[in-house]
Amino acid sequence: MALIVQKYGGTSVGSIELIHKVAARVARVRERGDRVVVAVSAMGDATDRLVDLARSLCPAPDPRELDALLATGEQVSIALLAMALTARGVPARSFTGAQVRIRTTSAHGRARIEAVETAMLTAALDAGIVPVVAGFQGVDAEGAITTIGRGGSDTTAVALAVALRADECQILTDVDGVYTTDPRMVRGARRLERLSFEEMLELAGQGSRVLHLRAVEFAAKYGLALRVLASHGDGPGTLIDREDPTVEAPVVSGIAFNRDEAQIVISGVPNAPDTAHRLLWPVSDAGIEIDMIVLAPNEDGTADFAFTVHRGDYVQALELARRGAAYCPAARVDGTDRVAKMSIVGVGMRSHAGVAARLFATLASAGITVRLVSTSEIRISVLLAEAELERAVHETHDAFSLSGQSGFI
Numbered sequence: 001m002a003l004i005v006q007k008y009g010g011t012s013v014g015s016i017e018l019i020h021k022v023a024a025r026v027a028r029v030r031e032r033g034d035r036v037v038v039a040v041s042a043m044g045d046a047t048d049r050l051v052d053l054a055r056s057l058c059p060a061p062d063p064r065e066l067d068a069l070l071a072t073g074e075q076v077s078i079a080l081l082a083m084a085l086t087a088r089g090v091p092a093r094s095f096t097g098a099q100v101r102i103r104t105t106s107a108h109g110r111a112r113i114e115a116v117e118t119a120m121l122t123a124a125l126d127a128g129i130v131p132v133v134a135g136f137q138g139v140d141a142e143g144a145i146t147t148i149g150r151g152g153s154d155t156t157a158v159a160l161a162v163a164l165r166a167d168e169c170q171i172l173t174d175v176d177g178v179y180t181t182d183p184r185m186v187r188g189a190r191r192l193e194r195l196s197f198e199e200m201l202e203l204a205g206q207g208s209r210v211l212h213l214r215a216v217e218f219a220a221k222y223g224l225a226l227r228v229l230a231s232h233g234d235g236p237g238t239l240i241d242r243e244d245p246t247v248e249a250p251v252v253s254g255i256a257f258n259r260d261e262a263q264i265v266i267s268g269v270p271n272a273p274d275t276a277h278r279l280l281w282p283v284s285d286a287g288i289e290i291d292m293i294v295l296a297p298n299e300d301g302t303a304d305f306a307f308t309v310h311r312g313d314y315v316q317a318l319e320l321a322r323r324g325a326a327y328c329p330a331a332r333v334d335g336t337d338r339v340a341k342m343s344i345v346g347v348g349m350r351s352h353a354g355v356a357a358r359l360f361a362t363l364a365s366a367g368i369t370v371r372l373v374s375t376s377e378i379r380i381s382v383l384l385a386e387a388e389l390e391r392a393v394h395e396t397h398d399a400f401s402l403s404g405q406s407g408f409i
């Protein structure tokens with residue numbers, strides 16, 4: 001008898017009809033003779049509506065109270081799903097994060113899960129009851145309700161699966177697996193049978209929202225295989241697991257993109273050892289996360305410096321960069337928040353030369369200017385004008401033959 005953790009996303013439980021369908025699917029796992037723990041998100045766009053409600057009251061709500069409010073979204077869906085299961089004759093019980101005792105740090109809105117107590121869940125399972133656990137939330141040492149970041153229910157499911165030593169963790173969503181890129185943008189995108197943790201980490205980290213980044217980090221750390229499946233439909237989905245050394249890896253497995261970008265360019269600063277430090281220090285001291293960075297020396301002893309931040313931090317970062325550059329009267333500080341980042345990811349890149357050249361050739365022939373580049377061993381990211389992102393993703397998807405059988409070149 002296997003123990004399966006299933007996580008259903010917001011769209012999958014977006015109406016009473018869909019909740020009934022989810023209940024039927026959970027019941028099927030039990031009929032096969034397996035035990036199941038369910039983690040669930042808030043219905044549809046309930047979390048967005050709660051955020052709007054708080055912001056309509058005050059632009060910067062108290063983080064503790066905002067978490068108390070946002071956690072109610074999941075409390076609705078767990079209770080409804082437990083009712084739907086019970087109505088089908090499947091004994092079920094809802095649990096909030098605090099009831100399970102999913103213990104987190106106190107960083108409201110981005111708390112990290114520190115421990116998951118399993119006593120309540122195993123007692124329910126032993127009594128033949130299906131635990132239905134609220135995703136996205138936990139409780140801190142003071143007993144305050146916390147949330148773990150938007151999209152965080154995936155991470156709740158993985159944490160439950162790890163703590164319960166589950167045999168399988170299934171992420172059920174509104175697509176039938178992980179695709180070569182977001183199938184909402186590229187209709188010819190192809191479902192991947194399998195992806196390594198490393199590739200999924202890069203894709204999730206670079207904006208592919210199909211899985212929460214921390215869920216993949218957690219799964220990779222504990223070697224827990226994940227399967228992404230359609231909530232309402234059949235099919236094998238995508239397995240995310242350790243790299244399979246017996247199979248040759250495609251050079252490019254997938255493309256992620258992120259519109260949450262802004263770029264700041266400081267030109268004409270002296271090319272000195274402390275330049276980067278002087279310019280960046282005020283920005284990072286304000287707690288603003290910096291992503292891509294380039295320092296390009298000019299022949300006249302000056303340098304041009306560019307970096308990116310989250311779009312929401314743009315105005316503040318621009319002001320801080322101006323302050324940082326004030327020591328140099330000749331410096332010019334400019335920026336734009338109309339940029340986006342596209343990333344190509346594949347473990348096969350490690351052993352293949354020419355991937356960057358092919359990417360740049362593709363973008364050049366499409367007349368698309370690359371503003372910044374960053375790389376890892378298995379990823380190349382480029383910053384582009386946002387207006388050109390969609391075309392860049394389509395052209396790159398074609399250039400690496402991602403619609404066909406594989407991303408081999």
Ligand code: ADP
Pocket residue numbers: 008009010011012041151172173174175177178179180181182183184208209210211254
């Ligand atoms: P859930 O509410 O179930 O957590 P999300 O909206 O968070 O679902 O994630 C699923 C969405 O992720 C899909 O509808 C799809 O548009 C998007 N997505 C982005 N990149 C990919 C990708 N590479 N493969 C599949 N889906 C992707």
Ligand code: ASP
Pocket residue numbers: 009010041042047048073135136149150151152153154
């Ligand atoms: N309901 C939360 C959100 O919308 C968590 C999740 O969906 O995973 O971000």
Ligand code: MG
Pocket residue numbers: 009151154209210211212
């Ligand atoms: Mg999600």
